[in-house]
Amino acid sequence: MGTILDGKALAKLKADKLKEKVKILKEKGINPLFCVINIGENPASQVYIRSKGRLAKKIGIEQKLYQLPTNTQESEVAELIKKLNADPSVDGMMIQLPVPEQINITNLMEIIDPSKDVDGLTPANSGRLWQGHHFVEPATPDGIIALIDHYQIDLEGKNVVVIGRSDIVGKPIAALALERNATVTILHSKTQNPEFYLKHADVIISAVGQANLIKADMIKEGAVIVDVGINHVDGHLVGDVDFDDVKNKAGWITPVPGGVGPLTVEFLMEQVVKLARRRNDRK
Numbered sequence: 001m002g003t004i005l006d007g008k009a010l011a012k013l014k015a016d017k018l019k020e021k022v023k024i025l026k027e028k029g030i031n032p033l034f035c036v037i038n039i040g041e042n043p044a045s046q047v048y049i050r051s052k053g054r055l056a057k058k059i060g061i062e063q064k065l066y067q068l069p070t071n072t073q074e075s076e077v078a079e080l081i082k083k084l085n086a087d088p089s090v091d092g093m094m095i096q097l098p099v100p101e102q103i104n105i106t107n108l109m110e111i112i113d114p115s116k117d118v119d120g121l122t123p124a125n126s127g128r129l130w131q132g133h134h135f136v137e138p139a140t141p142d143g144i145i146a147l148i149d150h151y152q153i154d155l156e157g158k159n160v161v162v163i164g165r166s167d168i169v170g171k172p173i174a175a176l177a178l179e180r181n182a183t184v185t186i187l188h189s190k191t192q193n194p195e196f197y198l199k200h201a202d203v204i205i206s207a208v209g210q211a212n213l214i215k216a217d218m219i220k221e222g223a224v225i226v227d228v229g230i231n232h233v234d235g236h237l238v239g240d241v242d243f244d245d246v247k248n249k250a251g252w253i254t255p256v257p258g259g260v261g262p263l264t265v266e267f268l269m270e271q272v273v274k275l276a277r278r279r280n281d282r283k
């Protein structure tokens, strides 16, 4: 069986270290404050917000939730963002995804102050990432790179195939793998003959949201499999990869749960602390 890439254990290790850093910041009078804007009643979002809140509390970060009704207009969210931009006690903010259909998230990303952008999704910060200037990175791609580094997997010259092209996972992980000198291919719903790319992949990073998308016969022996997908099947949480089928052929593989997910939450906290320190340094 391939080596399990244990995201949960790495997240715990990193959270313990971050807690120490926050303790020192607090002694200097810096109290990181992180605001989450949630629009509507998506049940998965409620779960994520609770798990962020738990970790924030453990690390010593204050999380403030702005819960808005499903029918909130984009202009109202824009007003809230402007208020948080102007509030010097706020270190970072994020808008929980998905948002209701009347809200255009791209418009709102134009308004968030890039120095308070915990998700790294403002145009300034996503542009910076592609230019190799790391101001703040989206948490999931950062977590994936940390996991790959922790297990000393070298991406240089490797064929990395990313499945999915979202702004929050697919595109930024492609940028980070490219920066590590991988040869990167991005697959999406219109890709013809995905099997061709998958069978040549040294590393597959799947961020689609479809259970059992990846089977053993599609991958190369010894490949690194990173499963970002979160799917609920018969009351169980599963990824995009058919784990039991793929685990014996893969060289390394992330489980779901316990792989990328816990690192996402941990790295959101890392970003909050990074922004809080930077804001304080500028004072």
Ligand SMILES: NC(=O)C1=CN([C@@H]2O[C@H](COP(=O)(O)OP(=O)(O)OC[C@H]3O[C@@H](n4cnc5c(N)ncnc54)[C@H](OP(=O)(O)O)[C@@H]3O)[C@@H](O)[C@H]2O)C=CC1
Binding pocket: 140, 163, 164, 165, 166, 168, 169, 170, 187, 188, 189, 190, 191, 207, 208, 209, 210, 227, 228, 229, 230, 231, 260, 261, 262, 264, 265
């Ligand atoms: N573990 C974690 O920490 C996180 C997990 N997630 C999970 O990751 C998954 C992806 O989320 P997100 O990145 O937001 O992506 P989106 O849900 O925004 O988009 C999904 C992407 O998958 C592509 N796609 C859909 N079907 C196929 C297919 N059959 N073959 C290839 N590509 C396909 C789409 O292509 P197209 O662009 O053409 O429509 C799109 O680019 C979800 O399950 C989500 O819950 C997300 C964030 C963090």
Ligand SMILES: Nc1nc(=O)c2c([nH]1)NC[C@@H]1CN(c3ccc(C(=O)N[C@@H](CCC(=O)O)C(=O)O)cc3)C=[N+]21
Binding pocket: 047, 048, 051, 094, 095, 096, 097, 098, 119, 139, 140, 168, 230, 237, 256, 257, 258, 259, 260, 261, 262, 264, 265
């Ligand atoms: N603005 C924004 N930023 C995000 O980063 C963001 C978002 N919106 N919307 C939704 C996605 C999804 N996401 C996850 C976070 C934690 C787990 C996680 O902790 N997963 C655990 C299991 C959790 C459970 O049991 O349900 C695991 O995989 O082990 C998963 C997925 C962040 N996202």
